[in-house]
Amino acid sequence: MRHLAKYIITRTLLTIPMVLILLSIVFLVLRIMPGDPVSSMLGGHAPEKVIEQKKEELGLNEPMAVQYVSYLWQVAHLDLGESMVFKQRVTTAIADKLPATIELTACGMIITLILGVFLGAYAADRRRQVQDSMIRLYGIVIYCIPVYWLGLMLQLIFGIWLDVMPIAGRTGPRVFASTFEQTGFYLIDTLLIRDFAALKDVMIHLTLPAFTLGLTLSGIFIRLTRANMLDVLKADYIIAAEARGIRHSRIVYRHALKNAFIPILTMMGLQVALLMAGAILTETTFSWPGMGRLLLERIYLRDYPTIQGVIIVFALIVAGVSLVVDIIYAMIDPRIRY
Amino acid sequence: MNNTILDIQDLKVEFPINIGTVRAVDGVSLKLNQGEVMGLVGESGCGKSTLGFSILRLLRPPGRIASGRILYHGRDIVSMDEKEVLKLRGRRIAMIFQDPLTSLNPLFSIGRQFVETLQTHEKGINKKQAILQAESMLESLGISKERLQEFPHQMSGGMRQRIMIGMGLILNPDLLIADEPTTSLDVIVEAQFLDLLADLCRQYNLTIILITHNLGNVAQLADRITVMYGGTLAEVGLSGDIFHTPLHPYTQGLLASIPNIKLDQPELSPMEGSPPDLVNPPTGCVFHPRCPQVMDICTRQRPPAFQKNGHQVSCWLYR
Ligand SMILES: Nc1ncnc2c1ncn2[C@@H]1O[C@H](COP(=O)(O)OP(=O)(O)OP(=O)(O)O)[C@@H](O)[C@H]1O
């Protein structure tokens, strides 16, 4: 256990340079992108003088290096500046939307994992049998379907034809916001006040978007799990366990799956970025009031500070998840810790 | 009194592959007596492991037992249902493998793998009892019980192989199939391990099938030796007889090609030719294309097992 603690500390410290690099990339990309934030903000015909003044105000006339340092300084203090369009701190805008996105992506990921890992392992166990072919076919098809198309189809089928699911928003009108908002995670909020009718409403609203996201990514996980399982099932320790009389199901779903899970976990860390991208599209399809929608809205408005803030938060999430993934990895695999 | 523990009768094992069928074991009949160590030797690919796996019905698909019977204490393993086979595995018949590093699950502690094995077979045994049993097993193998908390990668090869055998023997089986258990160990550790195996054999009244291509190993340990060639048995006999008066030309060739055995042969002579293609085996005796004493009949008809000077030898020379 001492080794594990040491590993976690080292790994956490290593996240710092990673975050620095991510922040630098965000800074650079936003500044070399075409388009001048100030003139777009003030409209194309603003007089030169006004533009200059505004630039001065925003510190855009400082040398790049000075801007860079003050940018890092601000981010280190959790200050993402002020929106250029609304009178609003960027952090406030984000804090308002972040829980919605996390709730959606977390549920999406859980669906992906359960479906992908279980179906992948089952397919590997039933290699070359009908079940295997069906699961692989599903994996390929779902992988090819674009996330927004899948979202639209689910809306059409469950929201319109069958008319059993809402197709937009996080809640119905009856339980609309603020009456229960504490953490911003509606699943938790409704549980905290024990309003089960509201909880049910929140869950119903979450279902289609979470499945859209979860199904989309499940294809990759099926393929990955199946391939890893096939490898692991060939390992000597599997046949050795069989030789000791251990039940087949236990061998497949404990011995083999645990070993196959390690690369899956790594993949999960890498997929978070994709998940975020998927979330942006899903949020748009389902009018989900999250970070993705915030980002798109502000891109239309050329609200550079907010855009930058959202991207920074996405980057931090990716870095954070990869940290967590590596720690779980070390907890599963004793060989990593030493 | 019948003290035959295992009676293999005309066993055939096939691997259907896209270019045909590999006849990995092709009509093997062999009897094992309780408490003996049987050495099983032969070139790589002659079907030793396949024979070993068949006894526990552990063949990986597409491999399958095509015909024959394997009587263990008189009960046919080939026709048993899966549930009964599960009860035999580990409990009555244990198997250990060549590479002890890869034979233990890297993610589970040694203790956990012991506990799992015990709890699988002994209903109602709790974790504490299982751990105690595992601890005393380890101590009898000269490994400190603290090692139970460790993981396979933290141990040396010799130690892992001792753990494998401990895990194999903890349920008190009476038959142990050891498939090249020392191939991955260095010479000194190998010698120690073979000593241990000999001790255990006496202590547990074990019957052992020791698969190896190292004839030195079998010389040290085995009571009898079975020589396999191309999926068939070439010769079976007492250890000393096989070494000093080999009858089958293949056995003679095998012995002549081994440097570290004291033999009357004046010089080392590697055998000509290569092992047979098991998809299209030669007609007649599988060894005839390489045999220095080949006769007419050898190319046409497969030799049955003849009894000669206490050997059982499949060669027309001894008709
Ligand atoms: N899964 C499989 N598919 C096809 N052929 C196989 C398979 N497993 C084994 N064989 C074939 O069966 C034959 C016997 O293999 P086996 O592993 O039993 O040999 P062996 O005597 O144990 O060799 P070694 O000393 O190298 O371990 C070989 O010719 C091999 O090519």
Ligand SMILES: [Mg+2]
């Ligand atoms: Mg082998």
